[in-house]
Amino acid sequence: MxxxxxxxxxxxxxxxxxxxxxxxxxxxxxxxxxxSWWIDDDRPASADQQASDGMSMLTDPGVDYLTRKGILRVRVGEDALPAAELGLEADGSRTFEPLTPVQAVVIADDGAFYVDLVRSFTVTTAGGRVESVALVRETNGDWLSMLPVLQDAAESWGWTDEDLARLEEDLTSAAHEGDGKQYSAQLGPVEHNGALSSATVDVDLDSSEVTVSFVVADAGAGS
CATH class of the missing domain: 1.20.5 (Single alpha-helices involved in coiled-coils or other helix-helix interfaces)
Structure with a gap:
């Protein structure tokens, strides 16, 4: 007991x-x-969160930091830091998915490119340098839902009204080819701000999803 x-x-x-x-x-x-820096806006970034030139570090702490700040900053071209200093391999591609959409700023030799609400991004390196950056934005519906996004981005990406009109024609033609459920078309590439800018629109009608991949590539890569 x-x-x-x-x-x-x-x-x-x-x-x-x-x-x-x-x-x-x-x-x-x-x-x-x-x-924690998660709630302290005044706390400076550490060495594994931000590179010496102010660009985003592409490490786990760096992606956490840019997600908290809401801005991704990447540089391509002659003034870009070596890939190793950004936490990247010398040759390869890495895709990152922030917890929340971020604004992206890609700085080239003669100017910058901007995209809002980036859901994921891929950085490709070659020869120890950043060769290209792909920024993915998504929306629901048909490709017309993404047209205002492309129109807003056109000025900073170097696309003309004629380029956008040609993209509309290509998407309309692609929609009538094949089964019409999945199709895509490309905008560019064009030379702008000392880099090559392009965008690919992918449409999946089964999931009502439209994805745009904005790409900035080093104009001197491979030359």
Missing amino acids: TQRRSRRRLLSWIPISIVALICVGFVVAALLMQN
Whole structure:
């Protein structure tokens, strides 16, 4: 009987102990968060979050940081840092998916390119340098839903009204070819801001999804 009472007494403390540990965990997490850059806008970026030239570090901490700030910054061209200094391999492609959409700024030799609400991005390197950056934006519906996005981006990407009209024609033609459920068309590439800019529109009617991949490539790559 005494052992049974002792066991009951011990078991009665277990839930209380678990609750206490959970509460302590919340307190510790709150204290850590108070000192975290996730909520401190004034805290400067660390070396593994931002490169020496102010561009985004493409490491796990760097992607966390650019997600928190809401801005991706990448440089292509002669002034770009070596891939290794950005946390990238010398040759290859890496795709990143921030937790939330971000604004992207790609700086080339003679200017910059901008895209909002980027859901994912791919950075390709060759010879130890950034060769190209692809920025993916998505929307629902048909390709007409993405047309205003392309029109807004046209000025900073070097596309003319004629380029956009040709893209519309190509998409309309592609929609009537094959099964009409999945089709795509490309805009560019054109030389702009010292780089090559292009975009590919992919339409999937089964999922009502339209994806645009904006690409900035180093104009001197391969030359």
